[in-house]
Amino acid sequence: MSGVSEFGGYSVRHPERALSHSLQDALTHVEGSGWDQPPALFALVPTEALAVAEPHLADRLDDGVELTAIEQQPVPDDVEGGSPALDEYLGTLRWPASVAGCALVEEILVLPPEASETVDAEPTDQQARAAAHSHPDGRRARLAVGVVRNGPSLVLLHLEPEDDDPYGEGELVTYEGLGADLVDALYATLDADPDDY
Helix, strand or coil: CCEEEEEEEECCCHHHHHHHHHHHHHHHHHHCCCCCCCEEEEEEEEHHHHHHHHHHHHHHCCCCCCCEEECCCCCCCCCCCCCHHHHHHCCCCCCCCCCCCCEEEEEEECCCHHHHHHHHCCCCCHHHHHHHHHCCCEEEEEEEEEEEECCCCCEEEEECCCCCCCCCCCCEEEECCCCCHHHHHHHHHHHHHHHHH
């Protein structure tokens, strides 16, 4: 998707590039707190609108960046990454029209492809989480999901560095279908009229 999008009178001329930049900023922000963090939710707002609304922030905003990620209040304590509680929580969220998009960064466990042999064919969520936590080859990762209202989506998976390189940067990957349910859930938070809730 390309083209100019309007949000509260402010234009985003390159939504794909703006989303990529703001999602990577959100991921970097969360990574600054280390591992074992709860899911973090971000509003993606036009940088120009933020500079007008909060002029004291103008010198801290990146020039040429069309969307800025603004971290929201922490999710409730009982909401963990990858849990049904997170799905339920996202189902209660609605964004005003001035918000161009939103992003979520959560920690997950990733298993190697061969691990599917040790997990039930169709495990329940609880069974899948237990299998991931107990698997010797499980690897922590951060899943970063971002969407722009009536625009593009992007999902990034940042794998924790391997044990033999604890200070490495880890792998940053994406692939078709990654985080599809979260993409849909985040779009739904932008589609509904906030006055309906």
